[in-house]
Each structure stands twice: as structure tokens, then as C-alpha cells.
Amino acid sequence: MLKVKNLHATVDGKEILRGIDFEVKAGEVHAIMGPNGSGKSTFASVLAGNEKFTVTEGTVEYGGEDLLELSIEERARKGLFLGFQYPVEIPGVSMANFMKLAVAERRKAQGLEPLTAGGMLKYMREKAAVVELDAKLMSRAVNEGFSGGEKKKNEIFQMAMLEPKLAVLDETDSGLDIDALRIVATGVNRLRSEQNATVLITHYQRLLDYIQPDFVHVLYKGRIIYSGDKSLALKLEKEGYDWLIADYKED
Amino acid sequence: MATTNEIKLFGNECGCCGGDFEVVAGEPLTLYQLCGAGSHATTLRIGEGGKAKVVFAALEGGDTSYTFRVELNGAGAELELYGLFVATEGDRCRVKTEVRHNVPDCVSNQVVKGVADGDGYGLFDGLVYVAPDAQHTEAYQQSRNVLLAPTAHIQTQPQLEIYADDVRCSHGATVGQMNEEEVYYMRQRGLTKEAAQRLQLEGFLQEVLGKIDDEPTREKFTAKLLAKI
Numbered sequence: 001m002l003k004v005k006n007l008h009a010t011v012d013g014k015e016i017l018r019g020i021d022f023e024v025k026a027g028e029v030h031a032i033m034g035p036n037g038s039g040k041s042t043f044a045s046v047l048a049g050n051e052k053f054t055v056t057e058g059t060v061e062y063g064g065e066d067l068l069e070l071s072i073e074e075r076a077r078k079g080l081f082l083g084f085q086y087p088v089e090i091p092g093v094s095m096a097n098f099m100k101l102a103v104a105e106r107r108k109a110q111g112l113e114p115l116t117a118g119g120m121l122k123y124m125r126e127k128a129a130v131v132e133l134d135a136k137l138m139s140r141a142v143n144e145g146f147s148g149g150e151k152k153k154n155e156i157f158q159m160a161m162l163e164p165k166l167a168v169l170d171e172t173d174s175g176l177d178i179d180a181l182r183i184v185a186t187g188v189n190r191l192r193s194e195q196n197a198t199v200l201i202t203h204y205q206r207l208l209d210y211i212q213p214d215f216v217h218v219l220y221k222g223r224i225i226y227s228g229d230k231s232l233a234l235k236l237e238k239e240g241y242d243w244l245i246a247d248y249k250e251d
Numbered sequence: 252m253a254t255t256n257e258i259k260l261f262g263n264e265c266g267c268c269g270g271d272f273e274v275v276a277g278e279p280l281t282l283y284q285l286c287g288a289g290s291h292a293t294t295l296r297i298g299e300g301g302k303a304k305v306v307f308a309a310l311e312g313g314d315t316s317y318t319f320r321v322e323l324n325g326a327g328a329e330l331e332l333y334g335l336f337v338a339t340e341g342d343r344c345r346v347k348t349e350v351r352h353n354v355p356d357c358v359s360n361q362v363v364k365g366v367a368d369g370d371g372y373g374l375f376d377g378l379v380y381v382a383p384d385a386q387h388t389e390a391y392q393q394s395r396n397v398l399l400a401p402t403a404h405i406q407t408q409p410q411l412e413i414y415a416d417d418v419r420c421s422h423g424a425t426v427g428q429m430n431e432e433e434v435y436y437m438r439q440r441g442l443t444k445e446a447a448q449r450l451q452l453e454g455f456l457q458e459v460l461g462k463i464d465d466e467p468t469r470e471k472f473t474a475k476l477l478a479k480i
Contacts, residue, residue: 048439049439051435071438072435072438072439073438073439073441073442073443073444076438076439076440076441077441082439084436084439088430088432088433088435088436089433090433090436090437090451090454091455091457091458092453092454092455092456092457092458093450093451093453093457097450098437101441101442101446101450102437102441105440105441105442109441141454158440162440162441
């Protein structure tokens with residue numbers, strides 16, 4: 001589904017990603033861990049097409065297409081979803097209206113008929129229930145005045161609405177209390193299928209207590225330096241990154 | 252039950268709309284102004300316990316100027332004034348407000364939002380005057396503006412003249428660009444850049460439109476706005 005080869009990217013002339021190789025197949029859950037500043041969020045942003053970053057080398061293939069050739073919205077319509085670390089507030093734009101437009105675009109790309117107004121309402125209520133998001137928030141402006149937990153739940157709600165093929169969740173667990181974390185994780189688990197895939201970018205092992213990854217990768221200085229199964233996350237939690245990083249200090 | 256006088260002044264039905272209004276207790280005034288090019292001057296004198304609410308918009312293009320002079324002349328008088336203008340290529344929009352707190356215990360709240368694109372020009376010139384003995388005045392004024400093109404121009408001149416010491420007054424004025432993070436976020440959900448920017452602009456102006464209680468009037472303002480942006 002996703003094949004990343006030797007990906008390099010810069011921001012303001014500074015190289016952040018220095019040759020990432022990474023592959024995701026349908027049905028898989030990958031966790032990307034790593035210390036602060038290793039390039040995790042940059043990797044997520046580059047996949048989404050954030051124009052702040054410039055890809056200088058490498059290729060990204062998504063569903064057989066050159067992902068880097070697609071605009072931000074084309075990637076989204078083709079089922080690439082980014083759960084933001086810091087969801088953006090959009091004053092004056094209601095959740096309901098925003099979702100109506102976003103879902104219409106996604107359905108069009110999927111070759112599905114647009115939903116009726118009633119159908120949309122029902123669909124929204126259904127998906128809000130998945131993440132225990134108060135349906136009243138639908139009439140409020142996007143993320144405006146939402147608590148930290150509500151913002152993160154709202155990301156998973158939007159993911160549920162858009163039925164992505166590939167979801168990249170950038171530190172969706174950070175800043176969540178244990179209840180919110182459980183709800184977010186339950187939402188992600190319920191949306192898992194053999195047809196889609198999830199990439200979890202996280203700092204902490206604790207999210208992986210709730211969502212079992214098939215693979216765990218360590219990103220350091222813009223490269224994936226180590227990959228393993230879920231036991232790697234436990235080892236990192238206990239022993240930190242030093243044992244891994246030591247070999248890369250000279251790089 | 253108080254009777255509300257609702258006055259609607261819409262473009263093309265009036266060359267220069269506006270007028271003089273006396274507002275007294277028990278008869279609150281709501282004034283909606285959606286006027287075309289021209290100069291529109293309105294004076295409101297609000298007596299003890301009187302309440303007035305004004306929502307205006309400059310969306311018709313051309314050279315449009317709104318002037319409001321408001322006198323708060325009796326304790327408990329209240330003014331709400333909300334406005335928006337969109338100045339695209341060739342348009343000039345000017346908004347001038349003068350709110351005079353002549354006596355103690357009055358409240359005024361102003362929010363004026365402006366958008367300029369192309370070589371459009373906008374001006375907000377707002378004065379709040381608080382007389383020497385007008386204690387317990389509450390006066391708020393906000394001028395928020397967005398430029399969509401490097402050649403667009405908006406000038407904002409908020410002024411407070413306060414001669415009383417026991418008052419709550421605030422004003423804020425900003426001229427900026429649209430937030431790119433918001434556009435990125437919406438595009439990540441599948442909206443085109445153009446659709447995202449349009450939604451964002453509607454959102455920005457929604458604060459003013461949301462003050463229109465009368466549904467058909469709000470729809471009329473919204474339709475004009477959508478046609479303009």
C-alpha cells in the first residue's frame with residue numbers, strides 16, 4: 001500500500017529526513033517511535049503533503065501511484081488520513097458543515113453516491129458514538145473551545161467518517177488521560193480491517209498497550225535505525241533509546 | 252412585553268440609507284443595513300434603558316461608506332453594533348463610528364470585520380468617547396481585518412477617549428492574512444485550497460452574520476456575502 005524509499009526532506013534548507021525506507025501493507029499496524037526531534041512528525045507531514053517541507057530525494061509509492069506528485073487534497077481523497085498532533089481550530093466553520101464537505105469529496109473519490117442530508121446526520125451520529133464524542137460538538141466550530149481530549153477524539157471521529165485506507169496518527173496519544181486514551185484506542189481498533197492500515201507515531205509505549213502493532217520502528221536522526229515486533233516497544237520503555245542510538249552517534 | 256422596532260434598509264431600495272433614530276426604554280430598535288454604493292449616515296440617540304442593535308454590511312461593491320454616530324444619553328442605554336465589509340478589485344469601503352457615552356452606566360459593544368482583495372481598500376475609523384462623569388461605562392470595540400492580496404489595503408484607526416476613571420473599556424485592532432494552517436488542515440480532509448479558503452472566510456465573517464436574529468434577513472446577508480467572495 002505504501003512504499004517509501006530513501007526519502008529525504010528539508011525544512012528551511014535544513015535536512016530532517018535523511019533516507020527513510022518504510023513499507024506498509026494492507027491490514028498492518030505500524031508504530032514509529034523515537035526520541036524528540038528525530039523526524040517523526042516531519043515524516044507524517046511529508047506523507048500528507050505539507051508544503052512547508054521539501055522532498056529532496058527518494059520516492060513514495062501509495063496504492064501504485066507516485067504519492068509525491070499528488071496535492072494534499074488528492075492524497076486525502078485517495079484515502080490518506082493524517083491525525084494531527086495539534087488539531088487546528090477553525091473559527092466560524094461548523095463541524096457539521098466541514099464534515100459534509102469532506103465526506104462528499106471522499107465519497108466522490110470512492111465512486112459512491114453523495115449522502116442525503118438525513119443520511120449524513122445519521123452517519124455522523126453513528127461515527128461520533130464510536131469515539132464517545134458528544135454529538136452536540138457537531139454544531140460548534142471545528143475544534144474551537146474543544147478540550148485537549150475532545151480534539152484528539154475529534155481526529156479519530158473524522159478518521160471514522162472518511163474511512164481512510166492509510167491512517168497516519170501523529171502523537172494522537174500525547175496529552176490524553178487514561179480514559180481518553182482508551183476511547184481513542186478503541187476507536188482505532190474498531191476501524192481496523194484487512195483493507196486498511198494504520199501508522200501510529202508515538203512517544204510512549206502506553207498507547208501500544210491498547211493498540212497492538214505488528215511492527216515497531218525506531219526513527220532517529222531522520223532514518224529508521226531499527227525495526228522489530230511489539231516487544232521492541234516494551235524494551236524501549238524499559239531501557240530507553242541509548243542502546244540503539246550509541247551506534248549512530250558518529251553518523 | 253417590549254415591542255421591537257425592526258428596520259431593514261437594503262441596497263438599491265435606498266440610494267443613501269440611514270437616518271435619525273430616538274431609542275427609548277421598552278422599544279428596542281434593531282437596524283439591519285445592507286446598502287449599496289454611496290454614503291450612509293445613521294444617528295442613534297439612546298435614552299435611559301433604551302437598547303439598539305445594528306448589523307450592517309458593505310457587500311455591493313463600489314465606493315461605500317457607513318457612518319454611525321451614537322449618543323448614549325440615559326443610564327442603562329445599550330448599543331450593539333456589528334458590521335462587515337468586503338472590498339474586492341476597485342472597491343472602497345469606509346466605516347466610521349463614533350460612540351459617545353455621555354452618562355454613567357451604559358454599555359456599548361462594536362465588532363467590525365473587514366476583508367480586502369485585489370486592489371480593494373477598507374477603512375475603519377472608530378471613536379469611543381467616555382464623558383468625565385460617565386462612570387461604570389462598559390465599552391468594547393474590535394476591528395478585525397484580513398488581506399487576501401498583497402495589493403489590498405486596510406487601515407484601522409481605533410480611538411478611545413476616556414475621561415472617567417471607573418470604566419471597563421477595551422479595543423482591539425488587527426490586520427492580517429488568513430491562517431495557512433487552517434487551510435492545510437481542511438485540505439488534508441479533502442477540500443480544495445479554494446474551497447478551504449472560502450470556508451475560512453465565511454467562518455471569519457460568520458461572527459457578524461450570527462448576530463442577525465431574523466432568519467430571512469440573515470439569509471439575504473449570507474447570499475450577498477457568498478456572491479461577493
